[in-house]
Amino acid sequence: MYDNILNEKLMKLKENGQYREFVTLNRICGQYPLAKTNHIENENSVVVWCSNDYLGMSQNPIVIDAMHKAIDLFGAGSGGSRNIGGNHYQYKELESSLAEWHNKESALVFPTGYSSNDATLQCLLRLFENCIIFSDELNHASIINGIRSTKAECFKFKHNDTKHLEKLLSEQPYNRPKIIVFESIYSMDGDISPIKEIADLAKKYNALTYLDEVHAVGMYGPRGAGIAAGLGISDSINIIQGTMAKGIGVIGGYVTASDTIIDAIRSFASGFIFTTSLPPAIVAACYASIEYLKTSCIEREKLHSKTETLKKHFKNAGIPIMNSSESHILPVLVGDAKKCKAAAQQLLMKYNIYLQAINSPTVPIGTERFRVNITPNHSDEKMIQLTDALVEIFSLFNIPFSHSMSKTI
Numbered sequence: 001m002y003d004n005i006l007n008e009k010l011m012k013l014k015e016n017g018q019y020r021e022f023v024t025l026n027r028i029c030g031q032y033p034l035a036k037t038n039h040i041e042n043e044n045s046v047v048v049w050c051s052n053d054y055l056g057m058s059q060n061p062i063v064i065d066a067m068h069k070a071i072d073l074f075g076a077g078s079g080g081s082r083n084i085g086g087n088h089y090q091y092k093e094l095e096s097s098l099a100e101w102h103n104k105e106s107a108l109v110f111p112t113g114y115s116s117n118d119a120t121l122q123c124l125l126r127l128f129e130n131c132i133i134f135s136d137e138l139n140h141a142s143i144i145n146g147i148r149s150t151k152a153e154c155f156k157f158k159h160n161d162t163k164h165l166e167k168l169l170s171e172q173p174y175n176r177p178k179i180i181v182f183e184s185i186y187s188m189d190g191d192i193s194p195i196k197e198i199a200d201l202a203k204k205y206n207a208l209t210y211l212d213e214v215h216a217v218g219m220y221g222p223r224g225a226g227i228a229a230g231l232g233i234s235d236s237i238n239i240i241q242g243t244m245a246k247g248i249g250v251i252g253g254y255v256t257a258s259d260t261i262i263d264a265i266r267s268f269a270s271g272f273i274f275t276t277s278l279p280p281a282i283v284a285a286c287y288a289s290i291e292y293l294k295t296s297c298i299e300r301e302k303l304h305s306k307t308e309t310l311k312k313h314f315k316n317a318g319i320p321i322m323n324s325s326e327s328h329i330l331p332v333l334v335g336d337a338k339k340c341k342a343a344a345q346q347l348l349m350k351y352n353i354y355l356q357a358i359n360s361p362t363v364p365i366g367t368e369r370f371r372v373n374i375t376p377n378h379s380d381e382k383m384i385q386l387t388d389a390l391v392e393i394f395s396l397f398n399i400p401f402s403h404s405m406s407k408t409i
């Protein structure tokens, strides 16, 4: 009976073209963004065009060296939760570095970015009695999950719509606890939120602000500390959350805030207390990566200049980048789940290009897309290869080019 229920659900996913299939990608250290799908000799390598290792830091020799050294010194695992035996000295170093980066008093490291959002929001919403949460409608699943695991009243505001947010805020008593949660860069559309305007509203209506900078840390701001830092307004955000799995190139999540907020999360968040801490080698690698990115600008400069060049190639070839994009994330509209999946397969098989199809429920039906991310390591030649391959694939599958579209996307 149980298998039947589950098989029925899986069948529905398959029928809708939403069933997820993993592509094996064996990344080749030192040759980023190249990978091999079969791990056999003389096999052609594949060019990865949709990695969240935005700056190639996972293969940076300084990061790898820090990880090697820590493994040799401390072994593979941490040995326990932070509270019970799993608290190596590197945590203090990393948390001080993160707090300093975001201009906050304290920071707290979690095993993943997902768990940092989930556990922190759950914790704060339980601690602030009668708290209301105002959440951007396009917030990430980790944020939604954290909110849903509490009884807090939740109002979704229209994406990046400060007028709607203000209307919702103004309907609540000034002294009722409130949190506004939003992201700086939205990962599927590549757009940037009006951080200053939201922070101003928070001040006016007595709300705390929680900003997810997962797709910005490492890449934006003078020292890579994110969009809020770049705007010089980190101080007007109460809690800045980030990941060390994307721009930083390793794994792990964190929140930074005042001493009191961090102490409360450390003391009350179930998802922090009752889980094994990250291995010391991971923490050492994260620390090395962040310290490196605080002073090295070359990676982010290359990322942004190459993004502009790739955009030009796409524009000239009629490959439709969605208008929402204001960042290094380039969503390319396909608009059909089955075509998107088939086109991705063809790109891999015929052109040795890996681009993951992004279908519903991750994005709305009709806006299925490829999410293209260039990195500092993609050459001009590879950009041209990608553009040419997309042109052929769009023609083959009858996917609309930008010049044949009647409305803006």
Ligand SMILES: Cc1ncc(COP(=O)(O)O)c(C=O)c1O
Pocket (backbone or CB within 6 Å): 112, 113, 114, 115, 117, 140, 142, 183, 187, 212, 214, 215, 243, 244, 245, 252, 253
């Ligand atoms: C906006 C946002 N927040 C949080 C996360 C989770 O981060 P992590 O991959 O480190 O768990 C993601 C992951 O893609 C994300 O897009």
